[in-house]
Amino acid sequence: MQPRGIHHLGVAVDDLDAAVATYERLFGALVEHRDRVPAQGVEAASLRVGEGRVELLASLGEETPVGKFLAKRGPGMHHVAFEVSDLRSSLAELEREGAELIDPEPREGLFGLQVAFVHPDSAHGVLAELVSDAR
């Protein structure tokens, strides 16, 4: 697999409005998308920081994945997303290499992205997401 690069850094936050304001103020971030996605248990904002991107994730409840993460670890970096051109073939390649896939098939992620997550046990503690961004 040859990812194009880092699509975004996912960050779990307690207070989305406050976090967006902080990233705008300190790091010149610009909000490109913001959405509440009950099916995934998050309210999220996608920010551009120069050519980079940070996705801020607030939980919609303690039993959601992000809610559990926040309860266990507190706010902070949650995942890194690598952009790939062909998500399905990248997943097949990871499977051949023995990586543990949380999503063996592409699924719809936030903001219209096609995504799949790789288990942190396969990447030295890092929750990695593969993203196909056809937007």
Added chain:
Amino acid sequence: MQPRGIHHLGVAVDDLDAAVATYERLFGALVEHRDRVPAQGVEAASLRVGEGRVELLASLGEETPVGKFLAKRGPGMHHVAFEVSDLRSSLAELEREGAELIDPEPREGLFGLQVAFVHPDSAHGVLAELVSDAR
């Protein structure tokens, strides 16, 4: 401040050789630098992942910053570095905005970079690094 983008994602690992091999195998990473820096208590590898960059950090001892991080949190994402064109003026701007700076002045980081860290309390739990990359 208007960063150019994400310079790299810093990841703390237990075993640098194994982690480099995993990133090469799963994510097509290419090693661009590797160095042992006793003054900073780390052995580190800078990897290109497409146009992105991941910095893997192994500790040279339990009392080093990365060693303490690993003891407390285990392997995983450690910091995110934003690239700026003028590090000194970016730090002055952050200071005016009330951010808590770990390094109020630029200092030499890994691989010849000029760097300064911002305390995670100022960025919702994220340890942020500003990097000026004149390489």
